[in-house]
Amino acid sequence: MNKTFDVYTLDNKYRKDIQGVRAIGAMLVLVFHIWFQKVSGGVDVFFVVSGFLMTGMLLRQYARDGNIKPFHFWGGIIKRVAPSAYVVLLTTFILSYFFVPPVYWVATIHEFIFSAGHLENLLLIRREVDYLQIGDPASPFQQYWALSIQVQFYAFLPLLIGPLLYISNKMKSLIPLMLGVSIVFFISFVYSLVSTHFTPNTAYFNPLGRVWEFLVGVLVAIFIPYIKLNKKTASIISFLGVFILFSIGIAFPSDWNFPGYVALFPVVSAAFIIISGNEPEKRTLVNRLLSNRYLVMLGAMSFTIYLWHWPILVFFQHYYETTNLGVVKGMTIVVLGVLLASITTWLIEKPFRKIPKSRVCISYIAGFSFFIPSVTLGLGAKYYIENLHDVKVDFKKSAFEGGKISIQDDASNLNxxxxxxxxxxxxxxxxxxxxxxxxxxxxxxxxxxxxxxxxxxxxxxxxxxxxxxxxxxxxxxxxxxxxxxxxxxxxxxxxxxxxxxxxxxxxxxxxxxxxxxxxxxxxxxxxxxxxxxxxxxxxxxxxxxxxxxxxxxxxxxxxxxxxxxxxxxxxxxxxxxxxxxxxxxxxxxxxxxxxxxxxxxxxxxxxxxxxxxxxxxxxxxxxxxxxxxxxxxxxxxxxxxxxxxxxxxxxxxxxxxxxxxxxxxxxxxxxxxxx
The missing domain is CATH 3.40.50 (Rossmann fold)
Known part of the structure; x- marks a missing residue:
C-alpha cells in the first residue's frame, strides 16, 4: 500500500459538533413540519453528513487494509439502521389501524410495504405526491422517503468509491478519486436542476437528483485533510453555515422547489460547518456550541427523532381533524418524538450496535429478522384489503334516472x-x-x-x-x-x-x-x-x-x-x-x-x-x-x-x-x- 492514503488514517476523531449539526437539522425539520408546513433544509443536512461520515469510514478502511469490504460496510449500516427503522415502521403500522380512517388504508398499506423495502421514495414518485400538500394529513410513512434514499446511497457508495480508490492507488494520486466523484456530482446536480424545473413533485424524491447532496459530503471527506484554515476564517464560515441553515425555513418562500439550486443553501451550510470544525485546536464559538452535550445527545438519535415525529404528527392531525395543531399540541409532538427516540435508542439501537464488526453475518441475520416479518405483514394486510374490496355492496338502487341530484345527510349505512x-x-x-x-x-x-x-x-x-x-x-x-x-x-x-x-x-x-x-x-x-x-x-x-x-x-x-x-x-x-x-x-x-x-x-x-x-x-x-x-x-x-x-x-x-x-x-x- 502506498502512502497516498496515509493522511486518512489520522482523520479518525469523533466530531461532537457534527452531532450538534444533526440535532439542529432534526429540530428544524420538526419545527417546520409541525407549524409551518415548509421545507427546512434539515434533511439535506442529514444527506451531507451521511456522505461525509460514510466516506470517511471507507477511506480509513482503505488506508488501513488496502481495500474496502462492501459487505462489511453494508452490514454495519444494517445493524445501525434496521432495528430502530423497523421498530418505528411496525409500531406506526399497528397504530394506523386506530388513527388512520379506512379511506386511506389502501395507500397506507402500500406505503408500509414500500417503506419496509426502502423504496418509499420511488412509490411517492410513481404517485406524483406533493410533499407539502395542504388539506388532509399525509401518509404516516411518508417520512421514510429520506431513509429510502439514504439506504439507496449506501448501496451505491462502495460501488462508486471502490474502483476509484483502486485506480488512485495504482496511479499513486488522489486525482482519479476526486475527479470521478466530481463528475458524478456534476451529472446529478444538473439532473436535479432540470428535473426540479420540469417535474418538481417527483424530483423531490428522486435519488438521481439527490445523490449530489451526499456527494458534497463525500468530497468534503476526501478534501478535508488538506484544508487548513486559520481560526478567523474557520469562525467566519462556521457562522455563515449556521446563519444560512437557520435562514432557509424562515426566509425562503414556500413555493421554491427542492432540491434544485435551492438545496445548495443547506448543503453548503452543512459543508461549511463540517470544514470549520476539523481542527480541534482551532475550534470556533459555533463549533463549541454545537458540541454541547445536550445537542450531541440529540444528534446521536436525530434520525430516530425524524422517523418518530412524522407518524405522531399525522396521528394528531387525524385525531384532532386539522393540520393546524397550534403551540401546545405541536410541543407535545416534539416531546413525544424525542422521548420515543430516546427509548428506541437505548432499548433497540444500542444492543444491536454491540454486534462485533467481525460477525457481519449476524448483522445481516438481524436485518432480515426485521425485514421479512414487516414485508410479510404488509403483504398479508394487502391481501386482506383486496379481498375486502371484493365484497359486493348491496345498494338499494342500481341506477339513477333523475334530472338532478339532491343534498343528503344520512350516510350511516356506508359499507x-x-x-x-x-x-x-x-x-x-x-x-x-x-x-x-x-x-x-x-x-x-x-x-x-x-x-x-x-x-x-x-x-x-x-x-x-x-x-x-x-x-x-x-x-x-x-x-x-x-x-x-x-x-x-x-x-x-x-x-x-x-x-x-x-x-x-x-x-x-x-x-x-x-x-x-x-x-x-x-x-x-x-x-x-x-x-x-x-x-x-x-x-x-x-x-x-x-x-x-x-x-x-x-x-x-x-x-x-x-x-x-x-x-x-x-x-x-x-x-x-x-x-x-x-x-x-x-x-x-x-x-x-x-x-x-x-x-x-x-x-x-x-x-x-x-x-x-x-x-x-x-x-x-x-x-x-x-x-x-x-x-x-x-x-x-x-x-x-x-x-x-x-x-x-x-x-x-x-x-x-x-x-x-x-x-x-x-x-x-x-x-x-x-x-
Missing part, C-alpha cells in the same frame, strides 16, 4: 369495505398499473381501447385525468351505440398547454397531439372545456380564481376542428380543499357538511358556451346538475361516495348516474346517438 376501497374506485384508464395514461414525467402519447373495440367508429377521450375519469360512462355508451372509445390521457396535463406547474412534458405532449389525432382520424374528440378552482395552486387561475377557459384549450379546439373532427368539451368538475370521502366518513349523520359551495369552484354560467358557433364543430357539454345542486357540490348521494379523492369522480357513481348522464347528453347534443 366499511366500500369506504376502504374508495381511492381505487376509478375507471381503467385511471389505473396507474395498466399504462393507459402517460405519467407526469413523460411526453409520449399512450392510448387504450374501450367500448365496442371492434367498431370502426371512434371517439377519442383526450386530455388529463379530469377527462379520463369519464371513461366508464362513455365506454357504456360505446357498447350501446356501437363505437370504440380510445383514451389518450396524460396525467396533470390538459389538451392545450397553458400553465402546468412548470411541467414541460405537457407542452411536448401537446405539440404532438394534433398530428396524432390527424393520423387516428376519430369521429369525435371529447375533452375538458374549462378549468375550475384548484385550492392547492391558485397560480393556475390568476385573474379568475373560480373557473376559466384556457387560451390553450381554444387553440387546440380550432386546430382539431380544422381537421374536420368535432370537439365535445365537458365542463370541469369542482375541486375540494380536503378529501370529501374522508369528510363523509367522519360526518356520517350530517354528510351535507362535506359539500362545497358551488360559487367557490364554478361560475354561474358555463364559460365554454361562448365558443359554440365561434369555433366550427365545437360542442359544449355541462353535467353540473348531476354533480352539484342547490348551490352546493356534495360528496355523497344515494348511498354512494361521489369522489375518489379531492377532484375525481368515482367509477361507481358515474355508472350509477349513467342513465341520467345519457339523458342530459342527448338533450345537449345528438352527435353520440348518431353513431
Amino acid at each position: 366499511y369495505g366500500y369506504v376502504t376501497a374508495i381511492s381505487n374506485d376509478l375507471g381503467e384508464t385511471m389505473d396507474r398499473d395498466n399504462g393507459c395514461a402517460t405519467v407526469i414525467t413523460e411526453s409520449k402519447i399512450s392510448s387504450c381501447y374501450f367500448g365496442d373495440t371492434s367498431s370502426e367508429n371512434v371517439v377519442a377521450l383526450v386530455g388529463g385525468s379530469h377527462i379520463g375519469q369519464w371513461e366508464p360512462f362513455f365506454s357504456i355508451l360505446g357498447n350501446e351505440y356501437g363505437f370504440k372509445v380510445i383514451s389518450i390521457i396524460k396525467n396533470s396535463c390538459s389538451l392545450g398547454y397553458e400553465i402546468v406547474e412548470g411541467n414541460d412534458t405537457c407542452k411536448l405532449w401537446n405539440e404532438n397531439i394534433v398530428d396524432y389525432l390527424s393520423d387516428l382520424s376519430p369521429d369525435l374528440v371529447i375533452t375538458n372545456s374549462t378549468r375550475s378552482n384548484r385550492p392547492r395552486d391558485n397560480r393556475l387561475v390568476v385573474g379568475n380564481p373560480v373557473e376559466f377557459v384556457p387560451a390553450g384549450h381554444v387553440e387546440k379546439w380550432k386546430e382539431i376542428s380544422a381537421l374536420g373532427i368535432p370537439v365535445m368539451g365537458i365542463r370541469d368538475n369542482p375541486w375540494f380543499e380536503s378529501d370529501p370521502s374522508y369528510c363523509v366518513w367522519k360526518n356520517r349523520h350530517e354528510a351535507s357538511l362535506c359539500a362545497r359551495p358551488i360559487e367557490e369552484v364554478l361560475l354561474s354560467v358555463n364559460p365554454a358556451d361562448a365558443y359554440v358557433g365561434e369555433i366550427p364543430l365545437f360542442i359544449s357539454i355541462d353535467f353540473t346538475e348531476l354533480i352539484c345542486v342547490e348551490g352546493l357540490c356534495p360528496a355523497y348521494f344515494d348511498e354512494r361516495l361521489m369522489w375518489s379523492d379531492t377532484h375525481h369522480l368515482t367509477r361507481n357513481y358515474l355508472e350509477y348516474i349513467t342513465p341520467s348522464l345519457k339523458t342530459s347528453l342527448e338533450h345537449q347534443t345528438s352527435i353520440i346517438s348518431g353513431f
Whole structure:
C-alpha cells in the first residue's frame, strides 16, 4: 500500500459538533413540519453528513487494509439502521389501524410495504405526491422517503468509491478519486436542476437528483485533510453555515422547489460547518456550541427523532381533524418524538450496535429478522384489503334516472369495505398499473381501447385525468351505440398547454397531439372545456380564481376542428380543499357538511358556451346538475361516495348516474346517438 492514503488514517476523531449539526437539522425539520408546513433544509443536512461520515469510514478502511469490504460496510449500516427503522415502521403500522380512517388504508398499506423495502421514495414518485400538500394529513410513512434514499446511497457508495480508490492507488494520486466523484456530482446536480424545473413533485424524491447532496459530503471527506484554515476564517464560515441553515425555513418562500439550486443553501451550510470544525485546536464559538452535550445527545438519535415525529404528527392531525395543531399540541409532538427516540435508542439501537464488526453475518441475520416479518405483514394486510374490496355492496338502487341530484345527510349505512376501497374506485384508464395514461414525467402519447373495440367508429377521450375519469360512462355508451372509445390521457396535463406547474412534458405532449389525432382520424374528440378552482395552486387561475377557459384549450379546439373532427368539451368538475370521502366518513349523520359551495369552484354560467358557433364543430357539454345542486357540490348521494379523492369522480357513481348522464347528453347534443 502506498502512502497516498496515509493522511486518512489520522482523520479518525469523533466530531461532537457534527452531532450538534444533526440535532439542529432534526429540530428544524420538526419545527417546520409541525407549524409551518415548509421545507427546512434539515434533511439535506442529514444527506451531507451521511456522505461525509460514510466516506470517511471507507477511506480509513482503505488506508488501513488496502481495500474496502462492501459487505462489511453494508452490514454495519444494517445493524445501525434496521432495528430502530423497523421498530418505528411496525409500531406506526399497528397504530394506523386506530388513527388512520379506512379511506386511506389502501395507500397506507402500500406505503408500509414500500417503506419496509426502502423504496418509499420511488412509490411517492410513481404517485406524483406533493410533499407539502395542504388539506388532509399525509401518509404516516411518508417520512421514510429520506431513509429510502439514504439506504439507496449506501448501496451505491462502495460501488462508486471502490474502483476509484483502486485506480488512485495504482496511479499513486488522489486525482482519479476526486475527479470521478466530481463528475458524478456534476451529472446529478444538473439532473436535479432540470428535473426540479420540469417535474418538481417527483424530483423531490428522486435519488438521481439527490445523490449530489451526499456527494458534497463525500468530497468534503476526501478534501478535508488538506484544508487548513486559520481560526478567523474557520469562525467566519462556521457562522455563515449556521446563519444560512437557520435562514432557509424562515426566509425562503414556500413555493421554491427542492432540491434544485435551492438545496445548495443547506448543503453548503452543512459543508461549511463540517470544514470549520476539523481542527480541534482551532475550534470556533459555533463549533463549541454545537458540541454541547445536550445537542450531541440529540444528534446521536436525530434520525430516530425524524422517523418518530412524522407518524405522531399525522396521528394528531387525524385525531384532532386539522393540520393546524397550534403551540401546545405541536410541543407535545416534539416531546413525544424525542422521548420515543430516546427509548428506541437505548432499548433497540444500542444492543444491536454491540454486534462485533467481525460477525457481519449476524448483522445481516438481524436485518432480515426485521425485514421479512414487516414485508410479510404488509403483504398479508394487502391481501386482506383486496379481498375486502371484493365484497359486493348491496345498494338499494342500481341506477339513477333523475334530472338532478339532491343534498343528503344520512350516510350511516356506508359499507366499511366500500369506504376502504374508495381511492381505487376509478375507471381503467385511471389505473396507474395498466399504462393507459402517460405519467407526469413523460411526453409520449399512450392510448387504450374501450367500448365496442371492434367498431370502426371512434371517439377519442383526450386530455388529463379530469377527462379520463369519464371513461366508464362513455365506454357504456360505446357498447350501446356501437363505437370504440380510445383514451389518450396524460396525467396533470390538459389538451392545450397553458400553465402546468412548470411541467414541460405537457407542452411536448401537446405539440404532438394534433398530428396524432390527424393520423387516428376519430369521429369525435371529447375533452375538458374549462378549468375550475384548484385550492392547492391558485397560480393556475390568476385573474379568475373560480373557473376559466384556457387560451390553450381554444387553440387546440380550432386546430382539431380544422381537421374536420368535432370537439365535445365537458365542463370541469369542482375541486375540494380536503378529501370529501374522508369528510363523509367522519360526518356520517350530517354528510351535507362535506359539500362545497358551488360559487367557490364554478361560475354561474358555463364559460365554454361562448365558443359554440365561434369555433366550427365545437360542442359544449355541462353535467353540473348531476354533480352539484342547490348551490352546493356534495360528496355523497344515494348511498354512494361521489369522489375518489379531492377532484375525481368515482367509477361507481358515474355508472350509477349513467342513465341520467345519457339523458342530459342527448338533450345537449345528438352527435353520440348518431353513431
